[in-house]
Amino acid sequence: MSAVIEVEKLHKSYGEIKAVNNISFTVAQGEIFGMLGPNGAGKTTTMEIVEGLRPADSGSVSVLGMDIKQRSRRIKGSIGVQLQTTTLYPRLKVHEVLDLFGSFFLKAVSPEEIIKLVGLEDSTNKLCINLSGGQQQRLSIGLALVNDPQILFLDEPTSGLDPQARHNIWDLIKLQKEKGKTVFLTTHYMEEAERLCERVAIIDHGEIIATDRPDRLVSQHFNEEAIEFQLDRPLGDEVLRQLAGATNVVMENGGVTVYSKSVPVTISALMDMAKQSDMKLTDLYVRRATLEDVFLKLTGRRIRD
Amino acid sequence: MKALRKLLVSDIKQFFRERSALFWTFAFPIFFILIFGAVFSGGDNVTFNVGLTVEDNSPAAQQLSGALQQVSAFKLYMGNQSAELQALKDGDRGAVIIVPSGFGQAVSQGGKATVDVYYDPTQSSSAQVLLPIITQILERFGQPAPIINVNPVTLQTHEIRAIDYLTPGILAMAIMQLGIFAAMPLVVQRENRVLKRLGATPVRRSTMILSTVLFRLIIAIGQAALIIIVSKLVFHVPMLGNWFFLAGMVILGALTFLTMGFMISAFAKTQESAMPLLMMVQFPMMFLSGIFFPIEMMPGFMRPIMDAMPLTYLADSIRQIMVQSSALHTHLINVGVLVGWFAVCLVVAVRFFKWE
Numbered sequence: 001m002s003a004v005i006e007v008e009k010l011h012k013s014y015g016e017i018k019a020v021n022n023i024s025f026t027v028a029q030g031e032i033f034g035m036l037g038p039n040g041a042g043k044t045t046t047m048e049i050v051e052g053l054r055p056a057d058s059g060s061v062s063v064l065g066m067d068i069k070q071r072s073r074r075i076k077g078s079i080g081v082q083l084q085t086t087t088l089y090p091r092l093k094v095h096e097v098l099d100l101f102g103s104f105f106l107k108a109v110s111p112e113e114i115i116k117l118v119g120l121e122d123s124t125n126k127l128c129i130n131l132s133g134g135q136q137q138r139l140s141i142g143l144a145l146v147n148d149p150q151i152l153f154l155d156e157p158t159s160g161l162d163p164q165a166r167h168n169i170w171d172l173i174k175l176q177k178e179k180g181k182t183v184f185l186t187t188h189y190m191e192e193a194e195r196l197c198e199r200v201a202i203i204d205h206g207e208i209i210a211t212d213r214p215d216r217l218v219s220q221h222f223n224e225e226a227i228e229f230q231l232d233r234p235l236g237d238e239v240l241r242q243l244a245g246a247t248n249v250v251m252e253n254g255g256v257t258v259y260s261k262s263v264p265v266t267i268s269a270l271m272d273m274a275k276q277s278d279m280k281l282t283d284l285y286v287r288r289a290t291l292e293d294v295f296l297k298l299t300g301r302r303i304r305d
Numbered sequence: 306m307k308a309l310r311k312l313l314v315s316d317i318k319q320f321f322r323e324r325s326a327l328f329w330t331f332a333f334p335i336f337f338i339l340i341f342g343a344v345f346s347g348g349d350n351v352t353f354n355v356g357l358t359v360e361d362n363s364p365a366a367q368q369l370s371g372a373l374q375q376v377s378a379f380k381l382y383m384g385n386q387s388a389e390l391q392a393l394k395d396g397d398r399g400a401v402i403i404v405p406s407g408f409g410q411a412v413s414q415g416g417k418a419t420v421d422v423y424y425d426p427t428q429s430s431s432a433q434v435l436l437p438i439i440t441q442i443l444e445r446f447g448q449p450a451p452i453i454n455v456n457p458v459t460l461q462t463h464e465i466r467a468i469d470y471l472t473p474g475i476l477a478m479a480i481m482q483l484g485i486f487a488a489m490p491l492v493v494q495r496e497n498r499v500l501k502r503l504g505a506t507p508v509r510r511s512t513m514i515l516s517t518v519l520f521r522l523i524i525a526i527g528q529a530a531l532i533i534i535v536s537k538l539v540f541h542v543p544m545l546g547n548w549f550f551l552a553g554m555v556i557l558g559a560l561t562f563l564t565m566g567f568m569i570s571a572f573a574k575t576q577e578s579a580m581p582l583l584m585m586v587q588f589p590m591m592f593l594s595g596i597f598f599p600i601e602m603m604p605g606f607m608r609p610i611m612d613a614m615p616l617t618y619l620a621d622s623i624r625q626i627m628v629q630s631s632a633l634h635t636h637l638i639n640v641g642v643l644v645g646w647f648a649v650c651l652v653v654a655v656r657f658f659k660w661e
Binding site: 051052053073074076077081083084085086087088089090091092096099100101103104105106127143147 | 307308310311312315318319322323497498499501502503504505506507508661
């Protein structure tokens with residue numbers, strides 16, 4: 001598969017802060033590529049440089065084989081962009097905004113088609129200000145689709161949405177992939193990256209620290225499972241580390257995660273220890289490792305919204 | 306072209322769906338005029354001061370003068386021609402009727418009698434009432450078609466009513482507000498990243514700016530028309546000058562203050578910071594540009610401030626065009642100052658405006 005986005009050695013600083021620090025990656029034709037990281041990691045800055053909305057300090061970006069610095073306007077005609085925005089035009093109706101945006105491109109999909117595509121049939125004549133958060137987001141993605149773009153850029157497409165609305169947006173994005181479009185999205189939701197993206201770049205402090213398929217990222221870094229529980233008193237992690245089978249321990253605000261290669265052995269050791277020292281364990285559960293754990297392992301921090 | 310048209314139509318649609326924008330643009334200036342008009346205008350508009358000079362001793366002339374005295378709408382002043390015409394020029398008469406010698410002879414011989422009527426064109430309503438009445442009276446003498454020479458007299462010390470003075474000023478003020486408040490949607494659209502979102506499409510920034518400018522010009526002309534019509538209907542404020550010249554000044558004024566609005570939007574990051582900036586620009590202009598009071602009434606030390614305000618010059622020109630008030634400056638100076646402000650604001654706006 002050929003690459004539709006190629007980014008090499010990208011740098012962007014704001015004063016002292018290196019927002020983007022030597023980032024390189026490629027996005028292949030037809031894939032859903034996700035950039036995962038906490039807020040302020042440099043995801044949006046990177047994406048906006050690729051979209052031609054910000055100049056880079058150095059490095060090269062090519063989109064659809066064209067240099068972003070020279071062919072920016074041409075590229076903008078062939079990509080669809082969704083930014084983290086509130087309502088664009090509160091006092092225009094849904095079909096009016098779509099019609100307006102269509103007029104910016106040489107060729108545009110009709111508002112009716114877009115409305116059907118993003119499932120806003122019941123809101124065609126609603127003013128944008130009266131749309132729900134989920135509907136706004138659908139419209140926002142619909143606006144990114146008016147020119148039938150080859151690449152779809154989605155910046156935090158489900159941020160702030162309830163689970164129902166989030167699943168709807170995921171279905172919408174998958175549908176676009178099935179239609180042959182390439183999708184480049186940013187997110188700080190682990191689940192979103194795991195369920196939606198074929199490849200994920202983990203980004204922190206302006207640097208990409210790992211890029212791969214989500215399942216491979218997990219299996220590369222973990223062949224153990226995670227045991228999580230709450231403790232009723234503070235406890236040194238060296239005690240927990242000595243539990244049979246335990247490979248690593250992370251403590252945070254009374255919450256403990258013990259990684260184990262052999263969960264039954266570790267749990268029974270944990271129970272014995274709790275009984276002996278009269279300690280109370282609550283909310284105990286076992287899960288397989290996720291991207292969250294990968295991020296935690298690589299950065300020592302959790303991604304939190 | 307298509308993008309420009311759609312952007313313009315979208316601007317207009319949004320404007321008419323925003324009640325507060327409609328209020329500030331259309332209702333607010335009209336309120337001003339209605340309130341000030343009601344305060345300033347006395348209720349004695351029903352009678353006209355009419356000067357009458359009879360230079361003919363014939364019975365016909367006496368009959369005419371007697372008939373005019375019967376008209377309850379007229380307060381008749383008798384005097385000689387030069388004195389009455391002077392009174393007209395001083396604004397003490399709405400009209401002067403002169404019955405020339407030879408009037409009676411013409412009537413008795415069944416010929417065409419001549420009556421000269423001089424009137425103040427700014428009080429065209431008085432002439433409108435006057436002329437049919439005189440015609441009627443003369444017809445009573447069995448005159449088929451009396452000749453009435455109508456002579457509009459431009460007054461030297463034109464007695465402009467307060468409302469006549471005020472209306473063009475309010476018009477200028479409304480244009481100023483429409484222009485500088487263009488900063489608000491720009492700041493909001495930048496804050497809400499609408500400008501950025503548009504920047505992610507191939508639409509050109511020049512197209513975006515042009516649509517805003519055209520939109521504001523259309524509204525400015527509509528606003529001007531509404532103000533002129535309402536003040537004419539309610540308070541008989543005249544529009545004496547050239548309509549095209551007036552439209553030209555409205556457009557020049559709108560462009561100048563629009564550029565000032567763009568400039569202000571360059572220095573405000575948020576809506577909250579834009580508002581005080583706009584007030585700081587708006588209020589001094591409202592009160593120090595001779596909108597509500599003639600500049601001569603203000604203390605002398607304020608003159609330099611007033612002389613710096615672009616609104617002073619726009620209001621002055623519009624006032625001269627509409628009601629032929631005495632000029633503060635020539636039109637050439639007024640246009641020159643406005644163009645100067647336009648150029649300065651444009652340079653600063655282009656230099657400092659940020660799209661995000």
